[in-house]
């Protein structure tokens with residue numbers, strides 16, 4: 001009997017537990033399921049889907065070197081997946097399907113239904129742990145509940161990682177070239193997700209060598225400045241690997257190991273840049289564990305139930321201005337242009353634009369969350385939902401509602417010379433470093449750039465009132 005490795009967001013041959021275990025138990029076929037209608041429902045962006053298709057072509061070649069064919073199935077929705085998997089397994093004499101567990105609610109429902117259908121026909125679906133550092137559900141408080149606060153969660157993760165060091169799975173051995181079907185061709189693009197500029201494809205190459213070089217260059221040249229540089233959007237201060245982690249072109253464990261290897265095997269002491277970077281990997285982990293532990297997060301509900309009562313403004317024109325970089329707040333507009341043009345936005349800016357939308361404009365965080373997903377190359381439900389709920393003060397360990405970022409002060413602090421603003425808003429490039437941040441100044445000096453759509457002071461108070469009203 002043959003084995004199947006069902007690839008999802010784990011498009012790699014190294015440190016892939018499902019692939020490794022499948023090949024250990026028999027002759028293996030790889031499979032990827034294209035489900036464009038489902039991707040549309042999830043707001044998956046064209047840039048992300050394009051990255052998946054490019055990554056699949058790389059994967060097909062890497063698998064071919066191991067004599068593993070990669071087959072492609074196409075179904076509209078995940079509800080069609082179990083039946084399609086069963087038919088495929090029966091047609092190819094498969095008795096075991098291996099996959100790495102995905103922790104989103106819809107993903108788990110899909111897998112549970114597939115498991116039930118396959119097992120009713122004598123086929124085993126085996127889920128492996130390969131998406132996070134630690135299995136969601138394995139890190140709990142003393143009273144067996146999920147952590148809702150990051151710092152103790154991260155401490156518990158670190159203890160666990162120290163006590164039971166992570167194991168990386170090697171690339172599987174080459175299998176015997178035998179009677180397996182040929183690989184399927186991988187389409188260049190899919191309707192609804194086409195037209196991705198080559199500049200984005202070049203910015204996010206998908207071959208192993210380029211990805212490895214990116215991590216190595218960050219960990220050898222830039223990580224020691226990470227603690228401060230990571231806050232400045234004009235600097236190349238972060239690793240820029242989020243799209244790879246989201247698509248599973250690399251695993252979190254590989255990143256963790258790479259960090260330790262340049263820090264004498266330590267993740268808690270030594271280079272401050274490394275320990276801070278590991279903390280960021282643990283933020284990713286935190287949001288994945290929350291998504292697993294609190295299914296309501298996947299049902300458009302806030303983590304803090306009382307915040308469901310916030311009276312968000314149904315301000316479509318303001319939202320449109322935010323989406324189109326016309327708010328008149330330079331750092332916000334520059335950040336949105338970065339996102340829409342490149343598919344990526346710097347973390348500091350994600351916080352600034354999210355806080356501006358949810359506080360100054362008092363617009364529902366779910367609108368911003370969906371907009372981000374439709375544009376991000378690294379769009380990942382858990383991190384995106386977590387980031388939005390953090391900024392909106394509706395989340396687990398979120399910014400307190402009364403601590404509203406002032407986007408102009410943030411801009412002055414983290415883009416002091418306006419380098420980032422100048423790059424994305426060339427119409428303001430002639431302004432001095434002092435003038436460039438301030439919408440009031442701009443209104444006087446720069447014709448053509450919109451006036452601020454909201455007064456920062458009074459809108460801040462309006463947001464605080466909207467939240468404080470919930471307590472009474």
Ligand code: FAD
Pocket residue numbers: 230238239240241242243245246280281283284285287345346347348350351354372376378379380381383384385386387388391
């Ligand atoms: P680095 O600073 O080099 O960090 C390394 C890795 O750690 C990242 O690639 C990422 O996987 C993880 N990480 C870093 N910061 C965070 C964080 N705050 N939360 C969770 N994981 C983190 N990240 C996504 O991967 N996908 C998203 O859809 C996403 N949406 C976000 C939405 C909002 C409103 C906010 C505030 C943050 C969001 N983030 C998201 C987190 C963060 O902005 C990106 O992970 C980061 O900018 C990626 O850049 P990098 O790879 O250079 O990160």
